[in-house]
Amino acid sequence: IDLDGPNRGNWLTGNIMSLFEGGVDYCVHIAEKYGGAVRLYGPLGEIVYVSDPRALYHIVVKDQHIFEEPNQFIMSNKLVFGEGLISTIGEQHRRQRKLLNPVFSTSNMRRLLPTLHPISDRLTSILASKLPADGSHKEIDVLPWLSRCALDGVCQGILGYPSNTLSAAENDSYAEALRKIGPLIGKLMKVRSITAFVMQNCSPYWARKVLDLVTVPWLPTQYMADIREMRRIVETMDSASRKAFLERKAAMEAEETPDLIDTACRDNDSMTSMMDIMLKANAVSSNTERLTDAELLGQMNVMVFAGLDTTTSALARCIYLLAQHSGAQARLRSEIRDATKILEEDGDMPSAELPFDVLMSLPFLDSIVKETLRLYPSLPVMARATSKAITLPLQFPARSRSGGYTSAVAIPEGTVTIISILAANRHQGLWGADANEWHPERWLSSPLTAPSQAQEVKYSMDGEDTVSMSRSAPVMGVKDGVRFPGVYSNMMTFLGGSRSCIGFKFAEMELKQVIATLVLRLHFSLPTEPNTQGHVKEIQWKLQAFHIPVVKPPAGDGVTPQVPLNVRLVKKDDFIWNAVV
Numbered sequence: 031i032d033l034d035g036p037n038r039g040n041w042l043t044g045n046i047m048s049l050f051e052g053g054v055d056y057c058v059h060i061a062e063k064y065g066g067a068v069r070l071y072g073p074l075g076e077i078v079y080v081s082d083p084r085a086l087y088h089i090v091v092k093d094q095h096i097f098e099e100p101n102q103f104i105m106s107n108k109l110v111f112g113e114g115l116i117s118t119i120g121e122q123h124r125r126q127r128k129l130l131n132p133v134f135s136t137s138n139m140r141r142l143l144p145t146l147h148p149i150s151d152r153l154t155s156i157l158a159s160k161l162p163a164d165g166s167h168k169e170i171d172v173l174p175w176l177s178r179c180a181l182d183g184v185c186q187g188i189l190g191y192p193s194n195t196l197s198a199a200e201n202d203s204y205a206e207a208l209r210k211i212g213p214l215i216g217k218l219m220k221v222r223s224i225t226a227f228v229m230q231n232c233s234p235y236w237a238r239k240v241l242d243l244v245t246v247p248w249l250p251t252q253y254m255a256d257i258r259e260m261r262r263i264v265e266t267m268d269s270a271s272r273k274a275f276l277e278r279k280a281a282m283e284a285e286e287t288p289d290l291i292d293t294a295c296r297d298n299d300s301m302t303s304m305m306d307i308m309l310k311a312n313a314v315s316s317n318t319e320r321l322t323d324a325e326l327l328g329q330m331n332v333m334v335f336a337g338l339d340t341t342t343s344a345l346a347r348c349i350y351l352l353a354q355h356s357g358a359q360a361r362l363r364s365e366i367r368d369a370t371k372i373l374e375e376d377g378d379m380p381s382a383e384l385p386f387d388v389l390m391s392l393p394f395l396d397s398i399v400k401e402t403l404r405l406y407p408s409l410p411v412m413a414r415a416t417s418k419a420i421t422l423p424l425q426f427p428a429r430s431r432s433g434g435y436t437s438a439v440a441i442p443e444g445t446v447t448i449i450s451i452l453a454a455n456r457h458q459g460l461w462g463a464d465a466n467e468w469h470p471e472r473w474l475s476s477p478l479t480a481p482s483q484a485q486e487v488k489y490s491m492d493g494e495d496t497v498s499m500s501r502s503a504p505v506m507g508v509k510d511g512v513r514f515p516g517v518y519s520n521m522m523t524f525l526g527g528s529r530s531c532i533g534f535k536f537a538e539m540e541l542k543q544v545i546a547t548l549v550l551r552l553h554f555s556l557p558t559e560p561n562t563q564g565h566v567k568e569i570q571w572k573l574q575a576f577h578i579p580v581v582k583p584p585a586g587d588g589v590t591p592q593v594p595l596n597v598r599l600v601k602k603d604d605f606i607w608n609a610v611v
C-alpha cells in the first residue's frame with residue numbers, strides 16, 4: 031500500500047496496538063503527521079488508517095458494500111445477539127434498516143422521553159442522598175451510577191423492561207448479564223476468527239458442538255472460563271429479552287385495531303418503548319419487508335447492548351468535562367434553571383421534566399453535548415475489511431511511501447481499514463486550528479442557517495458521485511463545501527451511511543435529559559481531597575474499545591480504594607482501571 035506511516039513495530043503484531051497504548055494523542059498525531067490515510071501494520075499485514083473526508087465518504091456511503099464489517103465481527107455478533115443489525119450485511123441489513131429507520135424518528139423520541147424522566151430523577155436523588163446534609167461536598171465515584179442509569183435507560187426506553195438497577199440492592203440476572211457482556215466480548219476478541227470459521231461452515235447445532243470441542247484442547251483455561259461465562263450470559267440475555275418480546279407481542283396482537291401504530295401511541299404515549307413501536311411498525315409493513323420474530327428479537331438484544339457502554343462513556347465524559355470547567359457548568363445550570371423557571375411560572379411542568387422540544391433546543395446544553403461527542407467519541411475507531419480491491423480517492427493528499435504525496439490509494443482485497451472517528455472529528459482543516467480543544471462555544475457562534483437561506487452544501491467528492499444537499503445546516507465542520515459524511519452535525523461520532531448509529535437521536539436525548547437533571551441539582555468537581563501524605567487522586571482516560579476513565583490512587587497510598595460492586599477492577603501498572611460497566 032503506497033502510504034507512509036509509523037515504523038512496523040513488533041515483527042508479529044505490528045504497530046496497531048499503538049493506537050490504544052498511545053491513546054487519543056497518538057491517534058490524532060499520526061493523522062496530522064502523515065495525512066488522512068496512514069499505513070499501519072497488524073498481525074496479518076498492512077492496515078489503512080483513514081480520517082480523510084472524501085475517503086470516509088467512500089467507505090461509509092458510496093462503496094460501503096466493499097467496506098463491510100469484518101467477517102469475524104458479524105459472525106461472532108450473530109452468535110451472541112442473534113439476527114440484529116450488527117450481525118447482518120447486504121440485503122438483509124438493508125431490509126432491517128428500512129423498517130427500523132422510521133422507528134427512531136424525532137416524533138418517536140418525543141414519545142420515549144417520559145420513560146427517561148424517572149430514571150434521571152432517581153439518579154440525581156441517589157447522588158444527592160449521598161451528600162452531607164449540611165450542604166458541604168463529598169467525594170463520590172459517579173461512574174457506576176452513570177452506568178446504572180444508562181442501563182435502566184436502554185432497558186426501559188428500548189425494551190420496556192424495568193431493570194431498576196439504580197434502586198435495587200441486587201441486580202436482576204438480565205441487568206447483570208448486560209453489564210458483563212461488553213468486557214467479555216473484549217476479552218474474547220482473539221478467538222473471534224475461530225467462531226467466524228465454524229459459524230460459516232456448520233449449522234447452528236453443529237457450530238455449538240464444534241465450538242465446544244475445538245476450544246478445549248489448546249485454549250488457555252481462562253479463555254475456556256470466559257467462553258462458558260459468555261454462554262451463560264447469552265442464555266440469560268436471550269431468555270429475558272425473549273420473554274419481554276413475547277409478552278409485548280401477545281399484548282399487541284390482542285388489540286383489535288387495524289391502525290396499530292397510531293392508536294397505541296396516542297392512547298398510551300408515556301408507556302411506550304422502542305420495542306412497542308418496532309412491533310407495530312412491523313405489523314403494518316408489507317409481507318416482503320416484514321422482519322421475522324428472530325430478527326425482531328435480535329434487534330432488541332443489539333440495541334440494548336449498543337446503547338449501553340457508548341452512552342455511559344459519553345455521560346461520564348460530559349460530567350468529567352463539566353467538573354473540569356466550572357464556568358461552563360455554571361452557565362449550563364443557569365440555562366436549565368431559566369428554562370425550568372419559565373415552565374414553572376406557566377404552571378406547566380415540574381422542575382427538570384422539560385418537554386422534548388425545550389430540552390432539545392437549549393443552546394448551551396446542545397453545545398456541551400455536541401462538543402463532548404466531537405472531541406471524545408465513545409467509539410474512537412471502527413474496523414472494516416475490503417471485499418475487493420479498490421482505489422480510495424482522498425480530499426487532501428496524504429504522504430506516500432516514496433516521501434511524496436498521493437491523492438488516491440490503491441487498497442487490495444481483504445485489507446483491514448480503520449475508520450478514525452477520533453482523527454476525523456479533530457481535523458484542523460475542517461474544524462479549525464483549535465480542533466483539539468474542548469470549546470462548546472464554537473457551536474453557539476455557529477447558528478443554524480435559516481431555512482429560507484438554506485445553503486446548497488456541495489459535498490463534492492468527484493465528478494460522478496457529487497452529493498448536494500439543501501438544508502439548514504450548522505456551518506461547523508464544513509469548509510469550501512467539504513465536510514465529513516456523518517449523520518450528526520458533520521462529525522463522525524455516529525458514523526454515516528447505511529451502517530451509521532441508528533440510535534443516535536435516542537443517545538442525544540438521553541444524554542441531554544440526564545445531564546440537565548443532574549446539573550440542575552448538583553455541582554460536580556474533580557477530586558480535591560488530599561490523603562494523609564498530601565496526594566490527590568487523579569482521573570485519567572484510557573483508550574480501549576471505548577474511552578474508559580481510569581482512577582489513579584493518590585501517590586504513596588497502598589490501599590485499594592473502596593469501589594462499588596459493579597465495577598470491574600483490573601490491576602495494571604499502578605492504575606486501578608474502572609471499567610465502564
Ligand code: HEM
Nearest residue numbers: 115333336337340341344408409524529531532533536537
Ligand atoms: C453516545 C452514544 C452512542 C455512540 C457514540 C454510538 C456510536 C455508534 C457507532 C460509531 C456505530 C457504528 C458501528 C459500526 O459501524 O461498526 C453505531 C452503530 C449502532 N448503534 Fe450506536 N452509538 C451510541 C448509542 C446508541 C444507542 C442508544 C443505540 C440504541 C438505541 C444504538 C444502536 C446502534 C445500533 C443498532 C448500531 C448498528 C447499526 C447498523 O449496523 O446498522 N447506539 N453506534
